[in-house]
Amino acid sequence: ETDTALYQAKASGRNTVCFFExxxxxQAQARxxxxxxxxxxxxxxxxxLYLQPQCGIDGRLEGAEALVRWRHPQRGLVPPGxxxxxxxxxxxxxPLGDWVLTRCCELLAxxxxxxxxxxxxxxxxxxxxxxxxxxxxxxxTLASTGADPTRLLLEVTEGVMxxxxxxxxxxxxxxxxxxxHFSIDDFGTGYSSLAYLKRLPIHELKIDKxxxxxxxxxxxxxxxxxxxxxxxxxxxLRVVAEGVETEDQAAFLRSRGPLLYQGYLTxxxxxxxxxxxxxxxxxxxxFPAGNTDGRLT
Ligand code: C2E
Ligand code: MG
Ligand code: MG
Ligand code: MG
Numbered sequence: 094e095t096d097t098a099l100y101q102a103k104a105s106g107r108n109t110v111c112f113f114e115x116x117x118x119x120q121a122q123a124r125x126x127x128x129x130x131x132x133x134x135x136x137x138x139x140x141x142l143y144l145q146p147q148c149g150i151d152g153r154l155e156g157a158e159a160l161v162r163w164r165h166p167q168r169g170l171v172p173p174g175x176x177x178x179x180x181x182x183x184x185x186x187x188p189l190g191d192w193v194l195t196r197c198c199e200l201l202a203x204x205x206x207x208x209x210x211x212x213x214x215x216x217x218x219x220x221x222x223x224x225x226x227x228x229x230x231x232x233x234t235l236a237s238t239g240a241d242p243t244r245l246l247l248e249v250t251e252g253v254m255x256x257x258x259x260x261x262x263x264x265x266x267x268x269x270x271x272x273x274h275f276s277i278d279d280f281g282t283g284y285s286s287l288a289y290l291k292r293l294p295i296h297e298l299k300i301d302k303x304x305x306x307x308x309x310x311x312x313x314x315x316x317x318x319x320x321x322x323x324x325x326x327x328x329x330l331r332v333v334a335e336g337v338e339t340e341d342q343a344a345f346l347r348s349r350g351p352l353l354y355q356g357y358l359t360x361x362x363x364x365x366x367x368x369x370x371x372x373x374x375x376x377x378x379x380f381p382a383g384n385t386d387g388r389l390t
Pocket of ligand 3: 278279299301335
């Protein structure tokens with residue numbers, strides 16, 4: 094892969110890394126270089142916060158997901174898929190996660206946000222959630238920024254349920270008591286049992302884009318989406334459909350009942366400041382309501 098090759102080339106030019114060269118394979122070396130660059134990136138403020146809208150069928154903005162990118166001085170904008178796994182493995186996800194949460198809380202605390210009644214959804218990785226002081230960190234960030242906890246939603250993956258159910262329920266309950274909402278991200282791709290789901294204080298399920306993609310044409314995917322919607326209905330959970338790209342997908346979902354749309358069809362992730370300016374200007378109307386030849390109709 095080109096990324097690996099690039100980091101390999103960079104790494105072998107460094108004395109410090111040469112020492113490891115004999116012991117490590119090319120891939121491990123590339124990872125090591127990426128890890129130390131990422132550590133510096135967090136300190137040097139090279140991370141950038143993006144927001145993607147989540148809206149109802151009427152085009153009203155209901156929420157936004159925070160998605161981090163890395164503005165690398167040489168390589169440009171690096172997508173999270175290339176560095177979140179490294180951050181997770183190395184433990185850098187903890188300071189990185191703190192950075193994202195702080196930025197989101199700072200946005201929520203801004204005066205003009207009173208005109209935008211949305212929740213910001215923040216991704217929390219399993220390792221970050223597992224930290225013994227996770228609840229304290231969130232409390233501290235809310236207190237130091239002055240953000241309203243009822244404007245915050247935390248996205249966790251099914252993996253956290255497998256860790257230690259009592260600990261997971263405890264942490265989530267403490268945060269939920271503050272008014273924070275929880276969502277299960279990429280729902281249906283993990284190993285969660287429905288019995289676990291019932292015990293967690295969650296408010297939302299996000300249907301993974303893998304199911305949405307072919308739902309209009311593939312009866313198996315359609316059945317899975319229907320099953321997830323049935324679970325959500327029985328547990329009284331809100332549903333966000335992830336990765337809605339086409340009119341066909343939107344029409345399929347529309348025929349299934351109310352849910353929130355998050356995908357390129359209704360809006361791509363954009364730099365947070367730009368998004369907020371845009372949404373404030375449109376008063377949270379992502380696209381015109383009652384638009385008969387427009388999107389989601
Ligand atoms: P995710 O949380 O499931 O986020 C949704 C991903 O789907 C995002 O990718 C988003 O850009 C993408 N997406 C949204 N709409 C569409 C669409 O219509 N079509 C397609 N093909 N994709 C769409 P992104 O931004 O590259 O992020 C990838 C993953 O990286 C995220 O998946 C999440 O697991 C992780 N991630 C991103 N930011 C953070 C963060 O701040 N902390 C943690 N722990 N993980 C993060
Ligand atoms: Mg997410
Ligand atoms: Mg997701
Ligand atoms: Mg996903």
